[in-house]
Amino acid sequence: MGALLRMDRITKTFPGVKALDDVSLEVAEGEIHAICGENGAGKSTLMKVLSGVYPVGSYEGQITYDGQPAAFGSIRDSEDLGIIIIHQELALVPLLTIAENIFLGNERATRGVIDWPETFRQTEALLAKVGLRETPGTRVDTLGVGKQQLVEIAKALSKNVRLLILDEPTAALSEGDSQALLDLLLELKGQGVTSIIISHKLNEVRRVADSVTVIRDGATISTLEAKGLTEDRIVRDMVGRDMAHRYPERERRAGEVVFELRDWNVGHPEQRDRRMIRDLSMQVRAGEVVGIAGLMGAGRTELAMSVFGRSYGRDISGQVLMHGRPVDVSTVDRAIAAGLAYVTEDRKTLGLILDETIRRNTVLANLGAVATRGVVDDGRETEVAETYRRSLRIRTPSVFQKVMNLSGGNQQKVVLAKWLFTDPELLILDEPTRGIDVGAKYEIYSIINDLSAAGKAVILISSEMPELLGLCDRIHVMNQGRFVGELTAAEASQEAIMSLIVRE
Template sequence: MSEAPSRTGDILHMRGIGKEFPGVTALADVDLRVAPGEVRALMGENGAGKSTLMKILSGVYPHGSYTGDILMDGEVRAFSGVADSERAGIAIIHQELALVPQLSIAENIFLGNERTRLGVVDWGATVRAARGLLRRVGLDEDPTTPVSLLSVGRQQLVEIAKALSKEVRLLILDEPTSALNEAESDILLGLLRGLRAQGIACILISHKLGEVVRVADTITVLRDGRGIETMAAGAVDEDRIIRGMVGRALDQRYPQRTAEIGEVRFEVRDWTVDHPTQSGRRMADGVGLEVRRGEVVGLAGLMGAGRTEFAMSLFGGSYGRYVRGGLVKDGTPIRVRDVGEAIANGIAYVPEDRKELGLILGDDIRRNLTLAALRRVSSRTVIDKAAEAVAAAELSARMGVRSRDIYQAAGDLSGGNQQKVVLGKWLFAEPDLLILDEPTRGIDVGAKYEIYLVVRRLAAQGTSVLLISSELPELLGMCDRIYAMSQGRITGQMARGEAAQEPLMKLMTMAKA
């Protein structure tokens, strides 16, 4: 796809952009054009080239490492690095926030761009300027507050305030709402509309189709490193966008199945866990639930409800201080004092943060896939390299991981393929209970569907699945039964036939069980 020549007044025109890595064409003749005050959504499956294109624009990949031209206000620009791009008025906010938790809001906003007087930081001017920027993004916080005390949603707003401090003209947001709840997402999207009114252009990378249609003016779709089409957001529906992204229609967002649910496999009784450092602060308070053989059970809750803390504590005490409670498998109490005991009892946990907790990014796909069950590729505690390679290759193919080979570093994969590797690692351990914590966060609809198919297949084979998700449609589409959690407690449960978003939300906001 090639967009029309630059319109008079366009702030940006990326023209004929191409980028290659060893053995891989990441981008081929891509055009992208943005006008002042326009919100341009950039969509595509993981690996389509979205992040690569934005790294070129933001100077991460400098001029000379790609083909084509970047025009700002009709003039060709050659960015040698991120600082060059920022001086041109371009700022990028990555999915993984780049804030220093120990520093204050004001210090983070002006880090590297300090307000000084006679060579010394002017703290009064710094705080006053930070307060004005916080008002501009609608954040009512003391600028001296440490960033570590803010929610993820508020940290996102601090990142935008930081960008505005550099007199940004073009703001790039990479999956800005992937870790936010619905209320925080609404605030952020409202801010984008406000920036549009100020003439600031935005490029929004997101896999959440609903929010893209709500806030974007135009949508550009990439597929396999090529521009497929650009369309007006108000003139298309979600199904049309999906067809452009995956090259086919997804008639069902969630695969159909006839559940064959057996007896109770796992039961959690009165599970109570305190915060790891704040004694008496309950993160999971008397949680009780059960998962049957072949059943997909959902766990719904707003941010801070304690879902992840509960799941991690269940997985061998990976989080918090155990207070009381028990776990029963097939009618027999079991002990899970550490991760080794959890794995030995057939429990697997796919964390919500795949990069920090799920993968060794610098290691290859082969090692990441076999790490949870090295006994299966070892003899007398020595790893059989040939057996490991065969197992990893088979598992990679089974999971549909798109890579050069099994020796590619996990950190070089797209988000969706990284998630497939994390999931594949635990499938290799052949678990009886698979806990999935936000398994589709930050990945595209095509990769989501592939993961849903894996979950359905596991359930059909008799695996018990506990699915934690912030997306209620995902829980409603995938689960046989859904528990709601609020303030560390289970507040109710609903069967598949009776579950709906409104009653679930009521349970998720209850003060008491």
């Protein structure tokens, strides 16, 4: 099969940053082509150039599509040729129905009047294609993220998609939803749809891709056939070095008990007769990393949020102790004052103010430390942000840059900086590497190791079992709001964790 798409020597510059530097890409018709690279490598920028989000004239280089030069001035121009992009942040209107979302801006109408029977008929046919059983009249805000992804793909099919671009399509999906989406991509390939998938999940890339292009620091590093390709080879091209050791080594030394939870119970915030956390107790020592494993819905995030200022739940009972003394964690302010910090799993909604600068986000949780008589000292604020920018290696030309313009890995470092500035004794990390690439993950792991070496107590919640096994001194296994087992680092394995979960 010949090339459906060629992008030759694409260069895209933002103020102070060259995001793309002579990047070239070739995609064969009918294939699934994966683009891999660290956060900030330029993957999404390249796809925005292709889809017309960044219009012709705002970049250098040439795009050839279906053998013809292409110059897209808008998304509409690329969509007219069957190039459809589905961004990581889904572009659906929550309060509209599935049918309304699918044909929004592309309505089935006669003389300006929407033909609802035809709209519903076509919607039903599209939903059948993507394997979604909901009715056309179902409101989108009642669907989970996995089903919303399927609605986006149905929307793309309604526009006679020929080249489908998916940016981190499984980043927010469960394992089951991820597999269903990948199966759908393979089905669409069988129907002649060409796909480009941006993903940091290398096992998924190897499962569905025909070829892989690796981008590093805004430049094309390699394009490889996926057959027989190892994850180690992809990682080496992504980060520019071998990563035989995915998890940095550290000396494990646990000190005195810093944090203790006794008989913790948490009720559901709305369903009075439902308990989310049941009679749960745990300890974390200075210099120790304690993991919490469990399937989605086990209660891990609910536990963390209930402890941190009772941010979740009702009818909460039990005790929190720091250094053996009971402390008041009934509000977020009091939890911070007691020495707790919580890095949320949802950094974009709950962890950051995206429209604010790195400088302002860094000091948000401890404004008093950069203020005099209630007035923030701009110079001190900048000094603090610069200190964390250097120590955490946040890739940015300036701390005055808005965090919305950072890659996922760098956004996560800003969240960490915010909480490290409070000088916590216990740091609760909830899915700290979700949605970031292997290079940025290694840097986050190194930060966790540095914290434990400095005597901090760390609780690590993660859905990635290799991550827990590679970082933790002990692992609690959680199911239905209870701890169902505890494993030391020597005892722990993926099989041992799963056997505890399924035993319940």
